[in-house]
Each structure stands twice: as C-alpha cells, then as structure tokens.
Amino acid sequence: AQKVTQAQTEISVVEKEDVTLDCVYETRDTTYYLFWYKQPPSGELVFLIRRNSFDEQNEISGRYSWNFQKSTSSFNFTITASQVVDSAVYFCAQETSGSRLTFGEGTQLTVNP
C-alpha cells in the first residue's frame, strides 16, 4: 500500500526566511510519480511539480526547489526567501500504477511579514 507522510503539521516563518517542507513516501512499485500541490486560502489545489521515480535530479523553479532522494524515500520542497503569498497548505502526493493520488496530511505554512 502507498503512504505519504508529511510530519510537519504547521510551520511558521518570517518573510525572507528559507523553509523546507518534508515529505516521505512508501511504495513497493518501481515506477511512480511524486507531486506537490499548493492549497491557498481560496481552496483550489494548485499543481506545482510532478517528478518521475527514475529522475532523481533536483529541480529548481524560481524560488522553489525540490530534492528527491530514493535512498531515503523523500521528496522535500524548499522555498527560498519566503513571501507572505506563499502562505498556504502544501500537499505532497504519490501516484502509482493505480493512477490515484495518495496525499499526505498537508503542511500549513504561514509566512509572517
């Protein structure tokens, strides 16, 4: 069975700080995808990234970066120089051959001015 764990329930930082959101996944499948979604107060889930299990290269997109390590089954997300607009709930998710997404419990990030 698949499982995604986001151990950090809530994180609070001051603007311009860097923050890392942790994600650990479990699967027996060799082919899978990992995702991060952002859910701002408006409620809509916003897609951030999708990563193939065979691609362990780290990815950077502006202030966002992702670190994928199969050895530790982790797919962590870092926001550099955080901004108030980054305040949201962030979900890590996994997709395996069954196609459904298995989500973590989410991390509530609050960025204070």
Add this chain to the structure above:
Amino acid sequence: GAGVSQSPSNKVTEKGKDVELRCDPISGHTALYWYRQSLGQGLEFLIYFQGNSAPDKSGLPSDRFSAERTGGSVSTLTIQRTQQEDSAVYLCASSLASFEGEQYFGPGTRLTVT
C-alpha cells in the same frame, strides 16, 4: 485554456436527500478523478475514469455513492440519502491519460448536509 470546472460551488442539503455534483474536465483529458477533502480524513480518492474503461470505484465509501461519465467528458457524482458525515469538499481532477501527465484540480464543491 479553460481549467477543470465544477458545479455547484456550494451545496447545502438536508440529511436523507440525494445530491448531484458535476465536473467538466479539461478538454482533451481522458482521465477524470474524484477526491474528497474533509477535516477528519484529509484528501481521499473516490473514483477514477479512464477513457471507455470500467471505472476504478475502489475509493467510494459506501454504495450510496456513484458516479458516471458521459461521452468521455462530463462526470456526475451522485450521493444518495446524504448523511452528515458526507459533508466535505468534493474535488474533481483531470489528466491527459491515466498515469500520464499532471492531475489538474477544479475549485471543488463544498457540500454541507444539515
């Protein structure tokens, strides 16, 4: 282009009534998913459709829940004899195909059962 749309955005119903929730996926997306987000349960998978294949209904919580997808596009999630525990936000997502591409989510339907 247009994203995933859902209607209604909010629905309040009395316990025991039936409700229908609608989802319009992104044009050209053959895979369509329903999820539910509730305070106690987080984000849960309900059902998924891929093209003309039989849907994967393994996430439906009870036989009061059903869904159909007409013409490979629009989908309707039906909840019969609603219960208070059905109160949640029901989210629809679509992707190019099963296990191919990102799943893009609609804004959700907030269902409140009184």
